[in-house]
Amino acid sequence: MNDLDVGIVGASGYTGSELIRILAEHPRANIRAVTSEAHAGKKLQGLFPHLNGLIDLELIRSGDMDVENDVDIVFLALPHTVSMGFVKEIWNEDVDVIDLSGDFRLSSVEDYEKWYSMEHSCPELNDKAVYGLPELFRETIANARLVSNPGCxxxxxxxxxxxxxxxxxxxxxxxxxxxxxxxxxxxxxxxxxxxxxxxxxxxxxxxxxxxxxxxxxxxxxxxxxxxxxxxxxxxxxxxxxxxxxxxxxxxxxxxxxxxxxxxxxxxxxxxxxxxxxxxxxxxxxxxxxxxxxxxxxxxxxxxxxxxxxxxxxxLVKGASGQAVQNMNIMKGFDEGTGLRTPPLMP
Ligand SMILES: NC(=O)c1ccc[n+]([C@@H]2O[C@H](COP(=O)([O-])OP(=O)(O)OC[C@H]3O[C@@H](n4cnc5c(N)ncnc54)[C@H](OP(=O)(O)O)[C@@H]3O)[C@@H](O)[C@H]2O)c1
The missing domain is CATH 3.30.360.10 (Dihydrodipicolinate Reductase; domain 2)
Structure with missing residues (x-):
């Protein structure tokens, strides 16, 4: 099995930086692109000193990520609405997507529009999304191109x-x-x-x-x-x-x-x-x-x-850890790869 090139869109936020922390130690994943609109051009470790020595990358704008050539899978750690716009943009590329936002979590687009008080910008993709709670839906996650990571x-x-x-x-x-x-x-x-x-x-x-x-x-x-x-x-x-x-x-x-x-x-x-x-x-x-x-x-x-x-x-089972668990299932890796960190007690 080949290793995986990963892009993280929204890397300057809490779930984005948690994805980096987890994936930096993942033996099968290479983080190839990290994006931020507000911090594009800065070194990641400048923004997140706790990542010094773990990763050396520059933040780029999401529009500058070469989805087609640079990455096999993209994590979207973006606010809802922004996320569905990005999914629509990259849907024709040969790339898998794990969306951490709420944009594709509801089975009914009407319910989404009612509870989120906005129009869904790509209702035609809603049925393609699989709800990413591995313990309940492991089999469907394994065959999905678009996984909607659950809310915390x-x-x-x-x-x-x-x-x-x-x-x-x-x-x-x-x-x-x-x-x-x-x-x-x-x-x-x-x-x-x-x-x-x-x-x-x-x-x-x-x-x-x-x-x-x-x-x-x-x-x-x-x-x-x-x-x-x-x-x-x-x-x-x-x-x-x-x-x-x-x-x-x-x-x-x-x-x-x-x-x-x-x-x-x-x-x-x-x-x-x-x-x-x-x-x-x-x-x-x-x-x-x-x-x-x-x-x-x-x-x-x-x-x-x-x-x-x-x-x-x-931020882990409620977001980025679960997202990596989903990636492992989608890519046929052992499900716990990169996730066996013991809790921080006390
Ligand atoms: N926090 C949690 O515990 C948690 C748990 C489960 C799910 N979630 C969901 O996961 C998603 C991310 O949450 P978060 O807590 O990590 O959010 P966050 O800390 O607010 O980070 C949001 C990220 O999105 C980027 N962003 C904002 N607007 C953008 C735009 N218009 N275009 C491109 N990038 C944009 C920001 O980048 P710049 O500002 O640097 O440009 C930042 O990197 C949300 O949908 C949230 O509901 C969060």
Missing amino acids: YPTSAIIGLAPFLKEKLIDPSKIIVDSKSGVTGAGVKVRTSTHFPNINEDFRAYGIGTHRHTPEIEDVLSIYSGSVVSIQFTPHLLPLDRGILSTIYAKAQEGTTEDEIQEALHSHYSPEEFIRIREEPPSLKQVRGSNYCDVHAHLDSRTGNMIIVTVIDN
């Missing part, structure tokens, strides 16, 4: 709920997903709402009933389980750099036992390298810097509710 909150919610919905152990209409994220989830740009004094030692909910990850979680879980899934999703902003912890509440179907819950969890996830079943509720630091999603599930026999807790690093 959806990764934590979908992994937590999928086994129990698939095995019909919970009511698909009575689910609450209560998620908390570190600030890197909002991207590198400084905003008043994420500025240090405004988030430090504070904690708040946002996007109640309107967050764009709501239809993504419902859509993917409905397709996977074959039932119409409806969730109440509330994200919160934690005064931390990285990490998402989701506490998920679901009504167990009448007669469901703790043994059935554990059996569903183990039959779905024991074979999975990057999902760890935990007997105690996991914490954010226990997955920090790694591609793991840790899952704990418990049936409260007093209330008949299931409580599921998941944790991920939003």
Whole structure:
């Protein structure tokens, strides 16, 4: 098998720089092009001193990347809308694409236009995109040209709920997903709402009933389980750099036992390298810097509710690590290549 030439579009952002950190150590990937509009012409290690000695490349404008000759696969670490424009531009080139934005995550273009409040600029490509959650859709990812990498909150919610919905152990209409994220989830740009004094030692909910990850979680879980899934999703902003912890509440179907819950969890996830079943509720630091999603599930026999807790690093399993996992699957590499970094604890 040949090695792979990789382009990273949007390399100056958080998920872009995380892709570089992971791919710099990947034995089969060569990073050939890194792009930024704002920092074109600068050395990458000038912008990111932590990458000194790992990589020596100059940032170029995305329009200057020679997609046809220089790269076999392109990661798009761009804001939504910008991303779909780029996919449209390079679609006729012989190149695979992994898009980290939300532009191709929903199966219905109408739903995209409703939740993202904008027209989709290439609806004809939406059906070509495969949702890139390896633990659920590995076979289709392997044959895809365009992989739509999942959102960070959806990764934590979908992994937590999928086994129990698939095995019909919970009511698909009575689910609450209560998620908390570190600030890197909002991207590198400084905003008043994420500025240090405004988030430090504070904690708040946002996007109640309107967050764009709501239809993504419902859509993917409905397709996977074959039932119409409806969730109440509330994200919160934690005064931390990285990490998402989701506490998920679901009504167990009448007669469901703790043994059935554990059996569903183990039959779905024991074979999975990057999902760890935990007997105690996991914490954010226990997955920090790694591609793991840790899952704990418990049936409260007093209330008949299931409580599921998941944790991920939003920049790794929630974005760039999962994107590299998808690349490994698409290219027939061992799925964990370049991703076996242990969590940074404490
Ligand atoms: N952060 C997360 O935890 C996370 C998790 C999952 C998915 N995502 C998704 O991944 C994507 C990237 O997220 P991020 O957090 O890395 O964002 P970010 O930190 O804001 O970085 C965005 C990147 O896009 C580039 N960019 C912005 N506008 C552009 C334009 N018009 N043309 C070309 N390049 C442009 C920026 O480059 P310059 O400004 O340097 O030109 C920058 O490199 C987003 O769609 C996000 O929703 C993020």
